[in-house]
Structure formats: structure tokens, C-alpha cells
Amino acid sequence: MNFLTTLRVALRALKTNLLRSILTMLGIIIGVGAVIAMIAVGSGAQERVADQIRGLGSNLIIVMSGNLSSGGVRMGGGSGWTLTEDDAAALSAEIPGVVAAPMLRGGAQVIFGNLNWSTTVYGTTMEYLDARGWALSGGRGFEAAEMTSASKVVLIGETVSKQLFGDANPVGQTIRIKKVPFEIVGLLERKGQSMGGQDQDDLVLVPITTARKRVLGSGNQAKQRAVGSLVLSIADGYDAPAAQQQMTDLLRQRHKLQGTQEDDFTIRNLSEVLQAQEASSKAMSLLLAAIASVSLLVGGIGIMNIMLVSVTERTREIGLRMAVGARPRVILNQFLIEAMVVALIGGLIGIAVGVISSYAIAAIAGWRVALSPLTIVLAVGFAAAVGVFFGYYPARKASRLSPIEALRYE
Amino acid sequence: MTALIETFDLCKTYVMGEEEVRALQALTVTINEGECVAVMGPSGSGKSTFMNLVGCLDRPTSGHYRLHGEPVSEMDADQLAEARNRMIGFVFQSFNLLARTTATENVELPLMYAGVPPKERRERANAALAKVGLAQRVDHLPTQLSGGQQQRVAIARAIVNRPRLILADEPTGALDTRTSLEIMALFQELNSHGMAVVLVTHESDVAAFASRLLSFRDGKLVGDTAQKPRSAVDEIARLEAEAKVEAKVAA
Numbered sequence: 244m245n246f247l248t249t250l251r252v253a254l255r256a257l258k259t260n261l262l263r264s265i266l267t268m269l270g271i272i273i274g275v276g277a278v279i280a281m282i283a284v285g286s287g288a289q290e291r292v293a294d295q296i297r298g299l300g301s302n303l304i305i306v307m308s309g310n311l312s313s314g315g316v317r318m319g320g321g322s323g324w325t326l327t328e329d330d331a332a333a334l335s336a337e338i339p340g341v342v343a344a345p346m347l348r349g350g351a352q353v354i355f356g357n358l359n360w361s362t363t364v365y366g367t368t369m370e371y372l373d374a375r376g377w378a379l380s381g382g383r384g385f386e387a388a389e390m391t392s393a394s395k396v397v398l399i400g401e402t403v404s405k406q407l408f409g410d411a412n413p414v415g416q417t418i419r420i421k422k423v424p425f426e427i428v429g430l431l432e433r434k435g436q437s438m439g440g441q442d443q444d445d446l447v448l449v450p451i452t453t454a455r456k457r458v459l460g461s462g463n464q465a466k467q468r469a470v471g472s473l474v475l476s477i478a479d480g481y482d483a484p485a486a487q488q489q490m491t492d493l494l495r496q497r498h499k500l501q502g503t504q505e506d507d508f509t510i511r512n513l514s515e516v517l518q519a520q521e522a523s524s525k526a527m528s529l530l531l532a533a534i535a536s537v538s539l540l541v542g543g544i545g546i547m548n549i550m551l552v553s554v555t556e557r558t559r560e561i562g563l564r565m566a567v568g569a570r571p572r573v574i575l576n577q578f579l580i581e582a583m584v585v586a587l588i589g590g591l592i593g594i595a596v597g598v599i600s601s602y603a604i605a606a607i608a609g610w611r612v613a614l615s616p617l618t619i620v621l622a623v624g625f626a627a628a629v630g631v632f633f634g635y636y637p638a639r640k641a642s643r644l645s646p647i648e649a650l651r652y653e
Numbered sequence: 654m655t656a657l658i659e660t661f662d663l664c665k666t667y668v669m670g671e672e673e674v675r676a677l678q679a680l681t682v683t684i685n686e687g688e689c690v691a692v693m694g695p696s697g698s699g700k701s702t703f704m705n706l707v708g709c710l711d712r713p714t715s716g717h718y719r720l721h722g723e724p725v726s727e728m729d730a731d732q733l734a735e736a737r738n739r740m741i742g743f744v745f746q747s748f749n750l751l752a753r754t755t756a757t758e759n760v761e762l763p764l765m766y767a768g769v770p771p772k773e774r775r776e777r778a779n780a781a782l783a784k785v786g787l788a789q790r791v792d793h794l795p796t797q798l799s800g801g802q803q804q805r806v807a808i809a810r811a812i813v814n815r816p817r818l819i820l821a822d823e824p825t826g827a828l829d830t831r832t833s834l835e836i837m838a839l840f841q842e843l844n845s846h847g848m849a850v851v852l853v854t855h856e857s858d859v860a861a862f863a864s865r866l867l868s869f870r871d872g873k874l875v876g877d878t879a880q881k882p883r884s885a886v887d888e889i890a891r892l893e894a895e896a897k898v899e900a901k902v903a904a
Contacts, residue, residue: 248765259753563749566710567810568738568766570731646710650749 249573253580260553267549268589270542271626275593276600277535278622279614283601285528286618287611292521295437296514302477303375304487306330306343306494307509308470324469325507328368328451330497331473335370338489340481344370345451345470349459353399353447354419355407362403363446364420366454367474372431374476382414382429385450393452397425401433401444423457425449487512536625542589543629550582550637561641562649575642582634583627590626594619656719657817657849658684658707663716663726665702676702678872680716684851684865686817689844689882691852691860694869701822703869704853708741708820709733721817738766742811746823748803750795756782756806757791763814781809785839801832808839818849825859831892837862838885 257264308326326345334343347366352359365371369384379398389396397418404413413427434443449458451470477486487510498507554561561574598614605612665677677699684690694700705711706718709725712733718726720740728736737743742763750759760778769777782791785805795803804824811819821840825833841862844850854860861883868876 245768248771252765255754559749560751563751564762564766565734566708566737566743566749567763568734568814570734570766572731573766647705650710650745 246576249576249580250584252577253584256553256557256577256581257584263549264585267546267585268592270545271539271586271589271629272542272593272596274535274539274542274629275590275622275626276596277538278532278625279594279597279618280600280604280612281531281535282528282618282622283597283612283614284604284610285524285531286613286615287605288524289521289528290613291611292517292524296517296521302479302483303513304475304477304490305511305513306473306475306490307511308472309507309509323507324471325498326470326473326494327468328470329468330494331368331370331470333497334473334475334490334493337493338486340478341475341486341490342370342373342478343473343475344368344374346371346472346474347451347454347459347470348472349454351420351447351458353403353407355416358407360403360406362400364454364458365446365448366451366459367448368451371448371474374474376476377434378432379429380432381412382427384429390450390452393450393456395423395425395453395457396428396450398429398431398448399427400431400446402442403445403447404430420447420449421458483512483514539622539625539629543586543633546582546585546630547633547637550578550634551640553581554578554637554641557641558644558649558652561644562646562652565644565646566650571642574644575638578638578641579631579634582638583630586626586630586634587623590623593626594623597622654685654687656683657686657688657721658682658851659719660706661717663706663718664714665699665706665711666714675872677706677713680874682867682874682877684849687844687847687849688865689841689850689852689863690865690867691854691863692867692869693854693857693860695855697871698869699872700853700855700869702872704820704822704851707818707851708743709737734766738763738814740817742808742814742816742819744804744807744811744819744821744824746826748795748800748807748827750803750806750810752795755792755794756787756798756809759795759806760810760813762810767814777813778809781813782806784812785809799832800828801835804828804832804836805839808836808843812843812848816848818851819843820851820853822853823855824852825854825856831889833859834885834889834892838889841882841885 306326308324328345331343331345334341344367349364350361351364352361368390372378372384380401382398384398385394385396388394397420399413399418407413407418408416412430414430416427417424418427419425431444431446431448437443455467475490477483490510491506494508495506500507564574565571597619601612601614604610660683661681663677663680664675667674667676680703692700692703702711706713707720709720709728710733712728713726716726717724720736723736725733725736751762757775757778760781761774764774764777779788779791782788785808787802787805787809790798790802793802795806798806804827808819819840824840825836828836837859840850840852850863852859852863860866861880862885864880864882866876866878866880867874
């Protein structure tokens, strides 16, 4: 007796008890649907965090000036500009895998024609784009000569471009920052919102030399090369904690701090925060999947329950099949296939339910969901395995019946 | 005449609790091809055990059994299933048809387990149904058939794989007199074409249609007599004649 015939017999039996078969399937449908939807929600959340990390640049670190104390009064971060452009250069040069850029920051109004927009001006070097993993969507970066000669060139963020130029290409145009005309040499790629909800594209970048001279000035900061903060990144493949320790050591040494003196700077690793978030969202999606799996398990027990009832109910039929020549193995296969068909059809309907509810969740709750083919294959494979696992015991029970007793069963 | 069923010292012992029940003791009997044998005895006499052993549904505790020369008592479960499929057709008191399954599909069952392809299965099943007089009822479900018709479907199922032996366990137990006679006539007709029939019954009326009578008591064969069988066809004719007379009298 071949597989096809056995399959047909199994399908017939399921059709004979259609309502019962569908109710049994329901457990698997809900189980598979829940697994798929929950994993989609979980991995959607993970993707969102991963995107934020990517947007930030890998292993982004910010070193802030300050934390001065004077006569026992600690002034807190940013209270004085203790970092310099040379610190940035030293960090880049001496610690492998590290790119550091100095950063001067200030607000300014930028004007083009009769339009104006208030934004943040950063005075920095070309390392800034490397450190933040930021690319240009048009134009070019600063050239070395422009850095030294404090040229009036500017890179603008997407938001600034939208406000002043609409959809037109801003590269080559001239804008005025604090009444000083600047040529736009490049447009920064869109980066979107930061974790805190800040618009990361609302900024303009000018050479740090130009910023000091023409835009931000050095104000009351006496030191000519002092900066408020440094932006650094550690390239992938380098040991971030070790590099961070090296930074601290190097900066303390350069700032001539003694053993017990407090750091006059603060290192903040932004990626760490996100990585913690990623870990927690991963844990959450695992938890969701685990809960959903429980419902799949319950569905499997439902199959076993119904198959056991079915075997008992059809004892005489089993006896007759044996009497007319069905081998025990054939009886086993028949019931096993019945269980598997229930699980598989349930699994396939479950995919549809899972996919539909994932999109429903995305539409209603506005969450990001990520469906992966692997999840779907796994869920259905799991459903089939549930069918085999929970179908085997009843099927074996059926195949082990004695034909004499089965025929006599009332 | 070639021997179809040969048993030598066949014994079957059940253990029920602490007690040993010797359901069948040292049975040695031979039934030839084409015979029509009735097996009689009160309940507990061992006739059911005899039927189970002869029907390859059970294995003996000791002794030997050869069916058509094949050593059945030496076979495992799979080989027994195959032997039943190939050589034996069962007819039961309660018909044992599959519910919600048409007559044809019920009759196809043994062929399915024999691995016959679907088209041939259908043809042979319908031919068997025609042979038992149900050519017009092939698509009927058991619930749409009378008791006699259901038993005919069961007989069609028993003969569809052309077995050497029909094993009928109280085949008329659930039927009225007239229908019983029709079923017995069918058995006698099949027997006249060379198929061996073993009837297990406790009714001497039914046993009278066989040409040989085996009597069991307390697990032992106590009688083995040849007899002139009654003809079921003649009985039906007699019944009809009586009915006519009664109708005349009433008129």
C-alpha cells in the first residue's frame, strides 16, 4: 500500500469528521499564527533599534569637556573647555581603530535669498563624517587647504536644505551664516531622528578654523584650540572597552592629571545605551516567541487528545482493516498521516493568520513588524513536528490493537 | 481433494488472572478445498478460538496450522495480515461495514491493502457487488441499505480478492428468516463454484446448510460428521409456496 493511498484514506477520515478536524486544527492555527506574529513584532522592534545604531555610526563615543573643580566645588560637565583640537589628533594617531574629530557647536541663523532658518552650526574636521559614519548625498567634503585657510565652505544637512532650497540641489549655492557668505560644497545624507527624537539632519558643518574665526568665535575661551567636545568612533573589530580605557589614559596624560585628580572630561558611549536596548528587545521577542510556542504546544496536545478519541471510537474499523489485510505499520501510518495533515493544514492556515495579524498590528498599533521567511518555515516545520510527536502515541496505540479484540469492541 | 486447512495438535491457552483457560485443546482436523463446513457449539466451547486461529487473526499457543500449505502458525503479524488479505474472506454477524463509505469503497478495502491500482479496484469491487446482486446499489451508503443488503456488501468484500476460504461468524445472527435464507443461498452458490466456506454458528438450522458438521465442547472437537446439506434455494421456494397458500386461505 503506497503513501498516496494512505494519504487518501487519512483525508477521507478527516473529511468524515470535518467539524472535529477543523476544531483540532484551530489549536495549531492559533499557535502558528501567534508564533509568526509575535516573532514579527519582536524582530521589528529589534530592527528599529539596529537601525538607530547604524544611524549613530558604529561605536560612537562622545568626549565632553569639563568636570572642573575649583576649591572643592565641582562644576559638572561642560563647565570649561578642557579639550583641544590636538587631543583629537592625538587620539586618532595613537589609538588603533579610533577616529576622533573636535567639535565646536553653536546656534546660528542661515539665510538664502529671502528665506532663513535657525539651526546648529558645527565647526569640525573631515574626521567628523568618518566618526559618525556619515556619507554625502551630493557634492564633496572639506579639502585640507580649506581647513587651514579657514575657507567659507559649508556642508548642510537634509533638513536645512529642505527649508532653504526645497527640492532643488543646494550644492554650489551661497548661503549666509551670521551675515558671512558661505559656499555650499556638499549635502549630507539623511540620517533621520536620533534616539531622543532630535532631528539629526538639522545642522550645518563648517571647517573648525572657519567656525572659530567667523561664526562662533572663541568667546571667553582663552585657549585658541580648545573645543567643547570630541566625537569618536571605534572601528568594528577593535576592543571597545580597551580602546575607551586607552582614551582615558591618553587624555589624562595629555592633561597632566595626577593619580587622584578627577578626570576633566567625560566619556559617553552612546552605542552602549542602544546595545542595551537591543538586548532587551531581543529578550522581549524571545519571550513573545516562547509564549506563542506554548499555544502551539497546547494545540499539539489537542491533536493528541482528539486522535486518542478517534482511535477509541474507530476501534472496530481498525479491527476490520486489520482483518482484511492491513498491516500494523499501515494502520500506524494512516493515523500518523491524519495527525500530520491536521497539523500541516493548520500550519498553512496559521501562516496566513500570522501574516495578516502582523500587518494588522503594524497598521493599528503603528509598530514596525518584520516577517522573515525563515520564521514561517520554522513555524510550519514545528507544526508538522508537533503533529508527528503528538500523533505518534495514538497511532501506535491503534496499530498495536489485537484484531480480535478490536472487532469485538463495543 | 487437496487439503486447505490442516491443523496438528493445535492448542490455545489464555491466562485470565491466576487461572489458565484452555480454550482449544489438541485439535487435529483437515478441511479440504471447496468444502462447506459448519462449526457448532455452545458459547465457551472453543469455536470462536478455532475461528480466530483458522482466520489467521490469532496465533496458537502450541501446535501447527497450515493454510493452503503455508505454515501460518510460524508467521509474524505482517505475514498474517498478508495471509488474511490473500486467502481469507471474513463475514461477521454485525456486517462491520465502514460508516459513511459507499458500498463500492467498502468492497475495495481488501484490494487497497493488496496494492491493486484504483481503476482495477473499482472494476473488481463493482463486479463483486454484481455477483451478490447489488449492481444497482454500488453508490449506496450502509445506512441506505437493509440488513440483508449490508450483509451482501460484506460478502462482496469477502470474495473480492478471490480468497480460498470464506470464514463466516454467525452471518445470519442479525437477520430475519427470509433474509437469512437468501444469505445462505448465496454462500451455497459461492461454495458450488469451489470456494470453501466455514460457518461458525450456534444455530442448528444454519448448520444444516453445510455438508460437514464440526461440533465443539469445552475446547475439544467432539463431533465430525458428514451430512446432506439442505438447499437454501428450495427452502425459499417452500416459504413462497406457503405464503401463497396462506394468502389464498385469507382470501
